[in-house]
Amino acid sequence: MAYSEKVIDHYENPRNVGSLDKNDPQVATGMVGAPACGDVMKLQLKITDEGIIEDAKFKTYGCGSAIASSSLVTEWVKGKSIEEAAEIKNTAIAEELALPPVKIHCSILAEDAIKAALEDYQSKQDS
Amino acid sequence: MNYFQLFGLEEKFNLDTERLAQVYQKLQRSVHPDRFAHASSQEQMLAVQKSSMINDAYQSLKNPLKRAEYMLTIRGTEMPNEQASFKDNMFLMRQMELREMLAEVKFADDIDAAIFEATQVLEIEFEGLFKSMQTQLAENTEEANQLASENLRKLKFYQKLHLELDRLEDLLFET
Numbered sequence: 055m056a057y058s059e060k061v062i063d064h065y066e067n068p069r070n071v072g073s074l075d076k077n078d079p080q081v082a083t084g085m086v087g088a089p090a091c092g093d094v095m096k097l098q099l100k101i102t103d104e105g106i107i108e109d110a111k112f113k114t115y116g117c118g119s120a121i122a123s124s125s126l127v128t129e130w131v132k133g134k135s136i137e138e139a140a141e142i143k144n145t146a147i148a149e150e151l152a153l154p155p156v157k158i159h160c161s162i163l164a165e166d167a168i169k170a171a172l173e174d175y176q177s178k179q180d181s
Numbered sequence: 182m183n184y185f186q187l188f189g190l191e192e193k194f195n196l197d198t199e200r201l202a203q204v205y206q207k208l209q210r211s212v213h214p215d216r217f218a219h220a221s222s223q224e225q226m227l228a229v230q231k232s233s234m235i236n237d238a239y240q241s242l243k244n245p246l247k248r249a250e251y252m253l254t255i256r257g258t259e260m261p262n263e264q265a266s267f268k269d270n271m272f273l274m275r276q277m278e279l280r281e282m283l284a285e286v287k288f289a290d291d292i293d294a295a296i297f298e299a300t301q302v303l304e305i306e307f308e309g310l311f312k313s314m315q316t317q318l319a320e321n322t323e324e325a326n327q328l329a330s331e332n333l334r335k336l337k338f339y340q341k342l343h344l345e346l347d348r349l350e351d352l353l354f355e356t
Contacts, residue, residue, distance in 0.1 A: 085270050085277075086268055089267055089334040089335075089337040092341020092342065092344075094276045094280060094338075096273075115277070163266055166266040166268075170268060
């Protein structure tokens with residue numbers, strides 16, 4: 055299957071790969087996995103007291119589309135508010151990367167990773 | 182008629198795979214095109230359809246994870262969409278660690294030993310989940326089936342890790 059140029063670019067030069075300190079109260083961690091393909095994705099966001107995402111890192115074990123989806127998401131969320139980040143839809147990710155139908159679930163995984171990270175942030179705030 | 186009935190087997194997870202293979206051969210012979218050389222085109226078509234159904238059934242029952250999935254399906258256990266994301270944090274953290282372990286194999290001083298160790302780790306964890314699923318499938322209550330379905334999803338991650346390890350081995354021992 056042919057990958058789009060954008061997927062290849064993110065795959066070969068992934069942005070923001072790495073980890074943030076998960077014990078930092080400002081760092082939210084979202085972990086998601088896809089049983090169908092065994093992909094595992096970790097997305098971490100560093101969120102300021104004003105609710106702005108100032109940094110994002112990811113680590114994904116999976117196919118090129120899964121890596122590209124998470125790499126793209128880290129670029130998109132930086133500088134956004136929590137509310138804006140929560141509105142990122144998988145369809146926008148899939149469209150940007152020109153993902154074929156069989157790879158749509160990779161973009162869903164990336165959207166779910168944002169949600170999971172924001173949920174983690176919320177629970178950290180509450181505690 | 183479900184696949185177990187088609188093969189005349191009891192609806193159990195622990196099935197006799199040798200017998201399964203024998204029945205498969207016998208069933209396939211009964212619908213072999215040679216037998217229908219002089220039959221009407223409609224009969225020939227039915228035989229072809231039957232043959233493909235026997236094949237599907239065999240594939241679903243032969244592989245343990247597929248068999249578990251099939252059993253849960255006919256029991257009406259609600260199973261999450263294959264594409265749906267999985268969010269068991271502890272489990273996913275472990276998956277990340279295991280992926281990292283595989284990624285580090287190639288830097289090991291003794292690659293053979295590292296691969297052997299990785300294989301062992303994966304096998305032990307797979308077996309643990311597999312045995313729980315086996316017990317839950319035998320229990321066959323709504324709750325146990327639900328737990329079995331959860332374990333099946335986890336086992337799929339291990340199946341993927343196994344493939345990764347095989348790929349790694351091929352790559353490292355290519356030359």
